Amino acid sequence: MNVTVIGLVGLRKIGRKTWVDGDGMKKGEWTAEEDQNLVAYINEHGVSDWRSLPKRAGLQRCGKSCRLRWLNYLRPGIKRGQFTPQEEEKIIKLHAVLGNRWAAIAKEMDNRTDNDIKNHWNSCLKKRLLRKGLDPMTHEPIINNLTVTITNEECGSSSPTTSSHTSSPSGSACLLNKLATGISSRQHDLDKIKSILLEPRIASSGQDEKEELKRDHKIGGGEEEQDDFLIWDDEEVRRFMESGEMEYETTPYVSLFYESTHVLDDLL
């Protein structure tokens, strides 16, 4: 917090949560009397020129503070208190389309302030989405295994292998195998993932959303089925890098990864 301390006066606490800054402006919690003054002034003169308003209204506050107090608290018709499930659902849907544009979301809601919606999102709805395995920003399922730190030790021992090769794969092979594992562990079809890669911020429809939630609940439940896929060793990776060709039918997930790299190349 930016508070200028001037001599002995400096940061003078008024009450528990109110203080005066270096410019002599009161900060922090508003008193009932201040609220009354502000409301009375605005009711009589309307809202104009927030900068000079505090002086005219007899308030020891900055214009910004008055504006915020009016818009978020004193303005008539503001709906306060608990959000209904319907409101929460609407916020989530609007957020999927608008992102963190709280003012825009607030305009679509029934007399809720942007601050109120933002607070509720950050304290409650965001965590709810995370618990469901959804990225709060994209509203898409989080594919955890795609965010991996590869080490050779990690690679050499942990992965169950269907390959007949005995040597440990290198980092490159490891990376491909990890990515393939990550993709295969989710039960998305190819088109779905392609659409995410191509249009990552497009909101899903209500029905899709429900399907996603159902599916994620199932996956999050621990009964995750692992599709079979081939573990690649260095030799296979080398052949792949040289040829640039895929055997699509036998390694669909790695093929998907391969296609994805082209999509990303295009995007970059």
Next chain:
DNA sequence: AATCATGTCAACCGCAGTGCG
């Protein structure tokens, strides 16, 4: 009963957009 963790809420700050001279 005490302590810690988490949630809620109001208010602040910094920055970007806009209008005007």
Next chain:
DNA sequence: CCGCACTGCGGTTGACATGAT
């Protein structure tokens, strides 16, 4: 075109409340 003032927005903070251990 530039600089300034003002407004609005989004991110963050911090006090308090509540629940869990």
